[in-house]
Amino acid sequence: xxxxxxxxxxxxxxxxxxxxxxxxxxxxxxxxxxxxxxxxxxxxxxxxxxxxxxxxxxxxxxxxxxxxxxxxxxxxxxxxxxxxxxxxxxxxxxxxxxxxxxxxxxxxxxxxxxxxxxxxxxxxxxxxxxxxxxxxxxxxxxxxxxxxxxxxxxxxxxxxxxxxxxxxxxxxxxxxxxxxxxxxxxxxxxxxxxxxxxxxxxxxxxxxxxxxxxxxxxxxxxxxxxxxxxxxxxxxxxxxxxxxxxxxxxxxxxxxxxxxxxxxxxxxxxxxxxxxxxxxxxxxxxxxxxxxxxxx
Amino acid sequence: xxxxxxxxxxxxxxxxxxxxxxxxxxxxxxxxxxxxxxxxxxxxxxxxxxxxxxxxxxxxxxxxxxxxxxxxxxxxxxxxxxxxxxxxxxxxxxxxxxxxxxxxxxxxxxxxxxx
Numbered sequence: 466x467x468x469x470x471x472x473x474x475x476x477x478x479x480x481x482x483x484x485x486x487x488x489x490x491x492x493x494x495x496x497x498x499x500x501x502x503x504x505x506x507x508x509x510x511x512x513x514x515x516x517x518x519x520x521x522x523x524x525x526x527x528x529x530x531x532x533x534x535x536x537x538x539x540x541x542x543x544x545x546x547x548x549x550x551x552x553x554x555x556x557x558x559x560x561x562x563x564x565x566x567x568x569x570x571x572x573x574x575x576x577x578x579x580x581x582x583x584x585x586x587x588x589x590x591x592x593x594x595x596x597x598x599x600x601x602x603x604x605x606x607x608x609x610x611x612x613x614x615x616x617x618x619x620x621x622x623x624x625x626x627x628x629x630x631x632x633x634x635x636x637x638x639x640x641x642x643x644x645x646x647x648x649x650x651x652x653x654x655x656x657x658x659x660x661x662x663x664x665x666x667x668x669x670x671x672x673x674x675x676x677x678x679x680x681x682x683x684x685x686x687x688x689x690x691x692x693x694x695x696x697x698x699x700x701x702x703x704x705x706x707x708x709x710x711x712x713x714x715x716x717x718x719x720x721x722x723x724x725x726x727x728x729x730x731x732x733x734x735x736x737x738x739x740x741x742x743x744x745x746x747x748x749x750x751x752x753x754x755x756x757x758x759x760x761x
Numbered sequence: 762x763x764x765x766x767x768x769x770x771x772x773x774x775x776x777x778x779x780x781x782x783x784x785x786x787x788x789x790x791x792x793x794x795x796x797x798x799x800x801x802x803x804x805x806x807x808x809x810x811x812x813x814x815x816x817x818x819x820x821x822x823x824x825x826x827x828x829x830x831x832x833x834x835x836x837x838x839x840x841x842x843x844x845x846x847x848x849x850x851x852x853x854x855x856x857x858x859x860x861x862x863x864x865x866x867x868x869x870x871x872x873x874x875x876x
Contacts (some may be wrong), residue, residue, distance in 0.1 A: 479840045488843050492850040503861035518803055520814070533795050541788045548780065559865045692838075715782045752825045756818040760802035760872045 472731040487739045491746050494707075498750055501700050505757065506613070508692045518693055520761050525582070528575050529759040533751060535575070539749045543715070543741040550734045555726055556739070562719045565744070569712035576705050578675055583686040587611060589675055590682040596659045601685070606645035609675045609683065613660050697758055704754060707747045714740045787832045794825050 470482045508668060509517055546561035553756075589597040589611065599611030660669045684690055688698035692743040718736050798821050806813035831837040836847070 472808070478842045480842060485842065485846075488846050492846055495850050495854055496857070499857045503857055506861045526799060530795060534792060537788060537791045537795070540791075540829060540833050541784055544784060545781065549772055575771055742834055748833075749829055751825050752829070753819075753822050756798050756802065756822050760798065761815050761818045 470666055472735060481735055481737055483739050484742075487742050491742065494746060498700075498703070501696070501703065502753070502757075505696045505700065506704050508696050512692060516691070521759060523693060524579070524697070524759045526759055528579055528756045529755050533566050533755045534596050535572050536751050539565045539572075540745055542568070543744045547734070547741050550726075550730075550737055558724075559719065562672050562715060562737075566712055566716050566719065569715075573705065573712075576701065576708075580698075586686040588684055588686075588690075589680055591675065591679050592681045593663055593679070593761075595661070595663045597669075597673065597675070598659050599673065607677055609677065610672050611675070613669050613671065613673055640721055673680065700754055700758065704714070704747070704750055707743075707750070711740065711744045711747050715744065783832065787828050789827060791825055794821055797821060 472481060474480050475482065479731075490715040542561040546558045546565065549555075549557040549561060585601045587599065587601050587609075589609070591597065597611060597613070599613040601611050602610040604610075661667065662669055686694055688695045710733075718740055722736075723733075725736070797820060801817055801821070802814065806816075806817060810816075836843070
């Protein structure tokens with residue numbers, strides 16, 4: 466039996482079924498991300514004073530802004546690809562949609578770089594009470610080596626939050642805030658100084674070696690590190706899954722399923738339109754995620 | 762969608778002239794407002810009122826999202842049923858966000874330890 470209204474619109478709605486289906490699906494997606502956004506609000510409002518990272522300090526702004534531009538470009542190419550098909554220009558559709566797929570790949574590469582940066586970024590509390598923060602160079606049963614990129618206590622430079630500490634960054638010019646909440650349970654104080662040798666009082670730079678026997682606690686900047694990173698990984702991880710899913714569907718329609726262009730053009734165009742609507746939603750979510758997680 | 766507008770273009774050449782320009786204007790606006798978002802975040806607006814940076818940032822994000830929905834997703838010329846679905850969604854989404862902010866005086870139990 467043939468599936469009805471795959472190309473022709475239903476008389477009562479004026480829409481083909483897949484289009485109603487994708488909009489209903491997007492409605493449920495809005496509520497899914499809405500629940501996570503409300504969790505973000507509650508975590509941020511309920512965070513102990515001084516523990517929520519300063520705007521733009523925990524994450525590098527440039528990769529986030531770059532990924533925003535990448536998704537905006539892909540949104541334009543998706544709609545132009547659909548329009549090209551509408552006017553029968555299959556070759557142009559293939560070009561535009563290839564750019565879309567490439568953009569999805571670039572987005573995921575940048576995301577992977579950001580995740581890698583966080584998972585190799587460690588905080589260490591030594592038994593002498595000193596706090597250390599840097600990127601992992603080497604780790605074995607005997608010792609740990611962290612790369613420390615310099616830093617200083619921002620509170621002493623007139624930062625509008627009195628507690629977080631700029632400590633380590635990755636790459637030129639980047640400095641991240643150490644989430645002090647991880648130290649609170651151990652130090653019982655928000656006035657911790659980071660990456661300062663307690664014996665000499667000097668700020669450490671470069672590679673610093675820690676004996677395993679000296680380490681009281683060592684944790685990386687994964688989702689378990691703090692409420693901020695928990696919601697960051699949850700929101701961006703779910704969004705990244707949507708990017709992968711959307712790109713896979715667009716790729717399948719663009720490649721293996723493109724034979725339908727010869728057999729059932731209207732249905733093929735509708736598939737491109739529906740996958741494009743999903744892709745625009747992915748872009749929409751990122752438009753809110755970028756300022757909330759990276760800037761504000 | 763583009764073909765639903767009055768006086769729809771008859772061929773790709775006409776389309777590119779008439780609609781690609783619109784898409785490109787929206788594209789440029791989105792990029793410009795992304796730069797503005799980054800710039801605004803670096804300026805301390807808190808002396809206006811508490812949460813001014815957040816408010817301005819979210820207004821810009823909402824504006825950008827509206828452009829994507831209206832022009833790229835073609836909500837500017839859709840069928841009534843789609844508007845109905847999105848209307849319900851908007852109502853429940855705003856309700857969820859509103860209630861979350863409104864009810865924010867009761868902190869989660871564990872975090873109240875720090876206050």
